[in-house]
Amino acid sequence: MRRLALSDEVLMRVEKPARYIGNEINSVVKDGERVAVRFVMCFPDVYEIGMSHLGIQILYSMLNEWEDVWCERVYSPWVDLDRIMREQNIPLFALESQEPVKNMDFLGITIQYEMCYTNILQILDLAQIPLMAAERGEDVPIVIGGGPCAYNPEPIADFFDIFYIGEGETQYRALLDCYLANRAQGGTRRDFLKRAAGLPGIYVPQFYEELYHADGTVRGRKKLYEEIPDTITKELVRDVTEVHYPLKPVVPFIKVTQDRVVLEIQRGCIRGCRFCQAGQLYRPVRERDADRLKEYAAAMLENTGHEEISLSSLSSSDYTQLNELLDFLIEDCSRKHVNISLPSLRIDAFSLDVMSKVQDVKKSSLTFAPEAGSQRLRDVINKGLTEEVILKGAALAFEGGWTRVKLYFMLGLPTETEEDIRGIGDLSNKIAAAFFETVPKDKRVNGKVQIVASTSFFIPKPFTPFQWARMCTKEEFLDKAYLTKRGIMEQLNQKSIKYNWHEADASVLEGVFARGDRRVAAVILEAYRRGCLFDSWSEYFHNDIWLQCFADCGLDIGFYTTRERAEDEIFPWDFIDCGVTKEFLLREWKKAQAGTVSPNCRKQCQGCGAGRFGVGRECGGKL
Amino acid sequence: MKVRIKFAKYGAMKFIGHLDMMRYFQKAVRRARIDIRYSEGFSPHQIMSFAAPLGVGIESYGEYMDIEVLSMTSAEDMRLALDRVMAEGVEILSVNVMPDTVKNAMASVAAAAYRIRRKSEDARTAVAYGGEDAGGGAAEGFQIANLNEKLQAFLAQEHILYTKETKKNVLELDLKPGIYELTAEPDGAVRMLVNASSGGNVKPMTVMEQFFVFAGADIPQTACQVIRLETYADMAKEGEAHRFVPLAEMGKYI
Structure with a gap:
């Protein structure tokens, strides 16, 4: 039996010791002496969040399929264990072997949201790895970052040896072979990084320097070696049906956020919503073959014992083989007593029919994401959902027995006016009214309808048409939330409408990180040193410390958030080629300001640039 | 079925x-x-x-x-x-x-047998199964002299009172009726058979804590490993003495 890294005494003292013992069904244990490469994959947040992430399951499974590699997992120790590890100087350990992370060859960190940046430093710190990449010695693991935030890696560039830009399935073998070859030849850490820098999708930040104008904007970049590339092009899977998929995902003992089989049906999105980063980063759209997905579903349910399966994609309704796949799942799952959860479905007669077959209508709620309160603003953000469609969908749903509707909106979108904000209340009210019009009094189950309107604050993200946009200040955000609330209170059906909004402080910080440059790293480091950790958890978010750190580091928050960028400004992330061109994004930014919509990829190609990969049906590819 | x-x-x-x-x-x-x-x-x-x-x-x-x-x-x-x-x-x-x-x-659970042993320093998740210990056969006994005599003397008391603090009040309870057997094992660990029914469940560490006080042994709770050995039903008819039977074997007694 494996020896655990933590003593019984420690494990009995911390909340949920199961976070730290490994041993889960389908976790992979190999003989550490008999593999050439030891890899640890990390999601820098608490276990229950990290274990819910599909990307790590994919890479974990893929890397472990290779005989010469052992990939393990690690997540952020929660605050209770964090304190004990520091007090007792316990090095961070990998879950499977329970051996220190610092003894591994690679530490891969997936970076899914900006608010985990201090958690990355916690991981490195507890692992006893020098925080600054430049200070790491020969026997320290190579630290790799990946995931959506790696598309603007500059604010955390100092902490990583390598960023892997794009989808993980394609270059890891080449990267590990490069590492093994370098080791066989007795090469140094720097030798390896130089070799790696020549691989597609691989970015070695310490070989580049960011240069600035006097006004603080980026002037350009200087590279240390002539042979390394100026531009890093994202990696993408060409055939998503044939690529590796984790048929034996790890099954956690404790309840995690995503406690189910996840079937990724496609990558990319045809929609082109202008605020959405994922919609641009993962182009072109690539569908998995439905027959293959059926096999996967059966195998994964069998291998995990999960009682629920969920389809994953940015917009499931756009998956062309959806009917076929759902027919199969409904049939197969009801036989096996397995529930189906269907996120990101457009609400129409078809989806309501499917949902009524797989969900308890009385208990479930329907979700619409109009994102903006008025048609004008929805045109600005290119969200194709019209009021008519929403009201029609809601009415159909009410007829079908649903009584709960969730609505998601954003506040602070470019060109937003008070009228647009008041539209949130108006729309919510119209949906409530649709209930009373559609459902006769004697058929109202609880006699009432519940509309929950939630707003988040809009944060401009790199590689979106809104990357030039001005972000609101905290005060502006709060005024907008107040106006939204007042708008809802004025409605006839206000008793049926509940309104939620988020804190604004964390959004401002996220805005800085999202479009930050390399200078922001100093603030992150300083905030971590002063105790900031788990910033995405509101109870652990200390805005006062962050503000002080910006002041002490001499960095102006407004420079990163409220400043509207000139069209020709060089962005810190411009050296990355994610497929869509800056010209396309600028065209979309101008169209947004004019309130002009762009048709989706399936209707008419907008020439975004991702077509040059030659994959995806919409882009003229076969798959 | x-x-x-x-x-x-x-x-x-x-x-x-x-x-x-x-x-x-x-x-x-x-x-x-x-x-x-x-x-x-x-x-x-x-x-x-x-x-x-x-x-x-x-x-x-x-x-x-x-x-x-x-x-x-x-x-x-x-x-x-x-x-x-x-x-x-x-x-x-x-x-x-x-x-x-x-x-x-x-509904059948009436009693449970436990073994309580000392955790060895380096046997962090030592496996007691088959007497093997990850620490390499480190002693599992409590090193209390005349352990069995002391256990019997402890059990011979008329009452074994202890105070239980709940959220609302402090209760004085008697452990004695719930302890059916209490003996030393050859290696110096403790074995006990106690009430495990929903109405009168006795926690083995509560017994051990009281015993350590009784025996004047300074052993922290964290140094003890509790191992449940068996769970029993009571097949006695009304008025009879306990007849504890492992739950797996209940079918034989119908």
Whole structure:
């Protein structure tokens, strides 16, 4: 039996010791002496969040399929264990072997949201790895970052040896072979990084320097070696049906956020919503073959014992083989007593029919994401959902027995006016009214309808048409939330409408990180040193410390958030080629300001640039 | 068909709580393709119930759960099928088809036997199974001189009183009626048979704490490993003395 890294005494003292013992069904244990490469994959947040992430399951499974590699997992120790590890100087350990992370060859960190940046430093710190990449010695693991935030890696560039830009399935073998070859030849850490820098999708930040104008904007970049590339092009899977998929995902003992089989049906999105980063980063759209997905579903349910399966994609309704796949799942799952959860479905007669077959209508709620309160603003953000469609969908749903509707909106979108904000209340009210019009009094189950309107604050993200946009200040955000609330209170059906909004402080910080440059790293480091950790958890978010750190580091928050960028400004992330061109994004930014919509990829190609990969049906590819 | 499954839980698995073990077995039953019966209704659930919850940190070689199945080949096939899909540290010890008239495991629990040993310094998740210890056979006894005499003297008291603090008040309770047996094991560990029924459950560490005070031994709770050895039903007829029978064997006594 494996020896655990933590003593019984420690494990009995911390909340949920199961976070730290490994041993889960389908976790992979190999003989550490008999593999050439030891890899640890990390999601820098608490276990229950990290274990819910599909990307790590994919890479974990893929890397472990290779005989010469052992990939393990690690997540952020929660605050209770964090304190004990520091007090007792316990090095961070990998879950499977329970051996220190610092003894591994690679530490891969997936970076899914900006608010985990201090958690990355916690991981490195507890692992006893020098925080600054430049200070790491020969026997320290190579630290790799990946995931959506790696598309603007500059604010955390100092902490990583390598960023892997794009989808993980394609270059890891080449990267590990490069590492093994370098080791066989007795090469140094720097030798390896130089070799790696020549691989597609691989970015070695310490070989580049960011240069600035006097006004603080980026002037350009200087590279240390002539042979390394100026531009890093994202990696993408060409055939998503044939690529590796984790048929034996790890099954956690404790309840995690995503406690189910996840079937990724496609990558990319045809929609082109202008605020959405994922919609641009993962182009072109690539569908998995439905027959293959059926096999996967059966195998994964069998291998995990999960009682629920969920389809994953940015917009499931756009998956062309959806009917076929759902027919199969409904049939197969009801036989096996397995529930189906269907996120990101457009609400129409078809989806309501499917949902009524797989969900308890009385208990479930329907979700619409109009994102903006008025048609004008929805045109600005290119969200194709019209009021008519929403009201029609809601009415159909009410007829079908649903009584709960969730609505998601954003506040602070470019060109937003008070009228647009008041539209949130108006729309919510119209949906409530649709209930009373559609459902006769004697058929109202609880006699009432519940509309929950939630707003988040809009944060401009790199590689979106809104990357030039001005972000609101905290005060502006709060005024907008107040106006939204007042708008809802004025409605006839206000008793049926509940309104939620988020804190604004964390959004401002996220805005800085999202479009930050390399200078922001100093603030992150300083905030971590002063105790900031788990910033995405509101109870652990200390805005006062962050503000002080910006002041002490001499960095102006407004420079990163409220400043509207000139069209020709060089962005810190411009050296990355994610497929869509800056010209396309600028065209979309101008169209947004004019309130002009762009048709989706399936209707008419907008020439975004991702077509040059030659994959995806919409882009003229076969798959 | 009612099936009673006996399992062991040790090593790292002792840190998995009761509710998570239930979730674990729900998934395991699916992986093992057991033709379990589901309840009726819109969200059917497996017909499965556990005998006596085990506290986090306690190991056991006498855990039980009942399930109802629609079909099965043989008890041994089911034992193997389930055992194959277990995580390290959970073992399926036996599977018994029970007569329909048998009371379910949870309602039957009357007593449990425990072994309490000292944790060796470096045997952090030492496995007690078969007397092996990850620490390399380190002593598991409490090194209390004349342990058995002291245990008997402790048990010979008229009352074994202790105070239990709840959220609302402080209760003075007597442990004595709930302790059926208390003996020293040859290696210096302690074995006890205590009430484990829902009405009068006795926690083994509560007994140990009182005993350590009685014996003047300064042993912290964190140095003790509790191991449940068996869970029993009481098959005595009314008015008779206790007749404790392992839950797995209840079918023989009907």
